[in-house]
Amino acid sequence: MVRIVVTADLHYNISRSREPARRVADDACSAGGDAIVLVGDTAGAATGPLLECLRLFERFPGRKLLVPGNHCLWCRDGEDSLTRYESVVPAVAAEAGFHVLDHDPVVIGDVGLAGSIGWYDYSFADESLDIPEPFYRAKVAPGAAAVLTEHRWLVEAHRPRLHERHYMLGARWMDGRYVRLGMSDEEFLGLLCDKLAGQLRRLADSAGGIVAFTHHLPFDELVPRNRPDRFAFAAAYMGSPRLGRVLLSEPKLSHVFCGHSHWPGRWEIDGVTVVNVGSTYSNKRLEVLEL
Ligand SMILES: [Fe+2]
Ligand SMILES: [Fe+2]
Structure with missing residues (x-):
């Protein structure tokens, strides 16, 4: 049996998230397992809180795996988000014994673990807003x-x-200010989809079953709907069905875990169990999967 412990959206750079993040890390370490996976938004632009948060999992006995979130790609002055994704976040993660799953999938026992930050292309935008x-x-x-x-x-x-x-709608999506990709959101998503498809192909050859972790949402079913306009605007940035199509094309995939929306839930989609961990800023959640 392979036991995987999952949490997401620890947002350790935000003061009201710190104590709940410490508690959930403590719970995860006590629960134990073959792997812990943090599915994005562990911290923000400053790397200090990211390292400090990852070190909360020091006594976890299994593999420590990280998927970045959009907040992890927020830039300090002079930085760009691709460098953060490819080098800065992986280097900080390595200091705390974490491996960034996006850049290399892992196999534990007979289970393959694939990961991607995922991204958005505004496909999930709330049409009723007509923006x-x-x-x-x-x-x-x-x-x-x-x-x-x-x-x-x-x-x-x-x-x-x-x-x-x-x-009346004064909302902003702050990635617009702090994420610097040097390409469009659709192009970045395209790169990520290709990378995720490559991971799934590799794992299909080497593992009996596959579990995937994406920070952004791959299915419309997971997008919170019928919300006040200021939240409905954010639906555009929740993810993309392109991610979902990549995931569902791999028959060995049994589970997908997501974060990002801070909206917990569990769905069965085309025979795949899809879970949104659903940590909020002040209430962190754990999921445990045994396969
Ligand atoms: Fe988040
Ligand atoms: Fe996020």
């Missing part, structure tokens, strides 16, 4: 664009389509 796509690309809702000098041109360009409900 023109350029606002999603800029990661500002119309009400926010109207008061931000660098984004006001969007309001000018799309004024005929905008109405009162749009101007």
